[in-house]
Amino acid sequence: MSGLGPLTVRELKKWVRNPIFFVTNLIQPIFWIALFGSAFDITRFFPGASTSVLGGAPNYITYIVGGVLTTMGLFTAMFAGTQIIFDRRLGPMGRFLSSPIRRSSIVFSKIISSVVRIMPQVVILIVAAYLIPNGLKFVHGFTIIDVLVLATAIVLVAFIFSSIFSVIATRMTNMNSIFGIVNLVNLPLMFVSYAMFSPSMMAPWLANVAKYNPVSWSAEAIRMVIINGSLTASQWTQVGQWLGGLAILAGVLMLLTAILVEKEIRD
Amino acid sequence: MNGTIIETKNLTKVYNGKIKAVSDLNLEIKEGEIYGLAGPNGAGKTTTINMLITRIAPTGGTATVGGFDIAKNSLAVRKLIGVVPQDFTADEDLTGRENLMMVSQFYDVPRAKAQENIRTLLKLVDLEEAADRYVRTYSGGMRKRLELIIGLVHEPRILFLDEPTLGLDVQTRMQMWNYVKEIQKRLNVTIILTSHYLEEIDELAARVSIIDHGKVLITGSPAELKTSLKGDIITITLSDQQSAELIKTIPDAVEVTDAGQNTVKIKVVNADDSLPAIINFISQHKLSTIKLTVVKPTLDEVFLEYTGRSIREEEGGMDRMKVAMNMRRARR
Structure with missing residues (x-):
């Protein structure tokens, strides 16, 4: 009687049935990788120094794929909360609250469905990055382990940010407030991280702050496996730390979401 | 059960x-x-x-x-x-x-x-x-x-x-x-x-x-x-003040009150029984009536009696807006 299943199915139906929402979601990764890959290409600013700033990546696209994947997960996840406000405004929330379902299911259905929505975006982005000229190159191969690291990192990022923004949304009645907050933090979260640039290229204070940004952890973990293929023991420790950090943060936030929502969600 | x-x-x-x-x-x-x-x-x-x-x-x-x-x-x-x-x-x-x-x-x-x-x-x-x-x-x-x-x-x-x-x-x-x-x-x-x-x-x-x-x-x-209101209401408007005063003396009225110019409101236990008597009274005294209405109590009257105001006065404002919003949503 948790209600999580039917509510998640509802979210996904709404996504698949809305052609504009569905198609833009799927085209977005192609745009991002093509545009970001060109716009921020740091090797153009420092000709000759390319391999050192790219941490061993053969080109910039290969370097930023992890960053773009993470940012895309971040952006999609941040909007998970908006549906909660729509449900409150348009009526379905009243039905959910008078049903014997767990109240946290209302929020978790948004979180899970946004994670599901991100998955095809990940696949499309990787394929697009691979196909564009001077695109993604797997110098040291691409194994199932790389796929697992990549998927774990993105899923955890999506869980982290969708739960933060869902909890915020449960306390809001106005759509503009949540859009305001999303716009306030989306670009800072992206640029104050190692998603697009390496720490050596950033102002020292910025690089220091970026160290604590989960977007950096995910971007670096994905980058590590994509650039190096099979990792050394010390590289594995590093990836383990990043993913571990993401997992702990996601776990704590999910728990917090469950507790807060069970008490706080209302009309 | x-x-x-x-x-x-x-x-x-x-x-x-x-x-x-x-x-x-x-x-x-x-x-x-x-x-x-x-x-x-x-x-x-x-x-x-x-x-x-x-x-x-x-x-x-x-x-x-x-x-x-x-x-x-x-x-x-x-x-x-x-x-x-x-x-x-x-x-x-x-x-x-x-x-x-x-x-x-x-x-x-x-x-x-x-x-x-x-x-x-x-x-x-x-x-x-x-x-x-x-x-x-x-x-x-x-x-x-x-x-x-x-x-x-x-x-x-x-x-x-x-x-x-x-x-x-x-x-x-x-x-x-x-x-x-x-x-x-x-x-x-x-x-x-x-x-x-x-x-x-x-x-x-x-x-x-x-x-x-x-x-x-x-x-x-x-x-x-x-039934708790004890009665139906008969409102009669007559041609002049004198006739209006006269009709107030009608027998078996529970309550008689003025209700405007030449108009009298008569509360009776049951209008079906009292109406013939009132019509007889009018023809006996050769009064000329302009208007005669009979109101059987509805829950509106009950409501008025117990809350001191009509429920209709309460409608409007936010509520009407809500209805309009809902209807618009439904049509879209």
Whole structure:
């Protein structure tokens, strides 16, 4: 009687049935990788120094794929909360609250469905990055382990940010407030991280702050496996730390979401 | 079969420590009846319902629904009841049937059973043909009907109907009344109905409580309440003041009052019996009447008597806006 299943199915139906929402979601990764890959290409600013700033990546696209994947997960996840406000405004929330379902299911259905929505975006982005000229190159191969690291990192990022923004949304009645907050933090979260640039290229204070940004952890973990293929023991420790950090943060936030929502969600 | 299914004892809800929405409310609702809650906006009807359906917690008193305490055992209460709130709750981007199925799943109704219930209910409110259309294509009346059966998919023992016909046109309202009667007869649920439309409560409810300022003013069957007013009202306008004075001396009037120029209001026990006597009196004294009206009390008069104001004065404002919004949403 948790209600999580039917509510998640509802979210996904709404996504698949809305052609504009569905198609833009799927085209977005192609745009991002093509545009970001060109716009921020740091090797153009420092000709000759390319391999050192790219941490061993053969080109910039290969370097930023992890960053773009993470940012895309971040952006999609941040909007998970908006549906909660729509449900409150348009009526379905009243039905959910008078049903014997767990109240946290209302929020978790948004979180899970946004994670599901991100998955095809990940696949499309990787394929697009691979196909564009001077695109993604797997110098040291691409194994199932790389796929697992990549998927774990993105899923955890999506869980982290969708739960933060869902909890915020449960306390809001106005759509503009949540859009305001999303716009306030989306670009800072992206640029104050190692998603697009390496720490050596950033102002020292910025690089220091970026160290604590989960977007950096995910971007670096994905980058590590994509650039190096099979990792050394010390590289594995590093990836383990990043993913571990993401997992702990996601776990704590999910728990917090469950507790807060069970008490706080209302009309 | 005629046990008490809902009982409130001094049920109270105070908002922000000062606004008393419901104050020491006592109700006793019997299994299987349609029970009306009438009262102006802000009287505490919706707050009372919201407490009984465990959407909000009371700040004082107790209540049991189907034997379960609303504060201590809210989950058990929620499983037992069906709710049709004032606002539309169906998801516009799903079909009618999908909405019904989703809510069935909230109550863990087995799939085959749910499909069967849904078919029966769709048929009951004539929505079979529209069942697989998106709800956003429904008219206002269709949406109300859908809401009605969404509240019934899990075969609740008690159904809360909050303003089921708010914003509907007269024909659609009468149609809704038939559906409600049919549901009560066929499914044998207890129905708690709130409405501004007193004729609606008169038509549907076996018993009614008039609520104002969060308190029950009077409870009884609509017929009892009307009888409690002791009489029908005959209003006569005559050609001159002298005639008007003369008619005041009429025998067997319960109460006679002036009601404007040359106009007299006569309260009698039963207009059907008294009218011939009045007509005889008029012809005996060769009075010339300009206008004569007979009003049998409706619940509106009862309401006026007990709350000191007409329920119609209470409509408008926010409420009308809400209706307009809902209707727009329904049409879009």
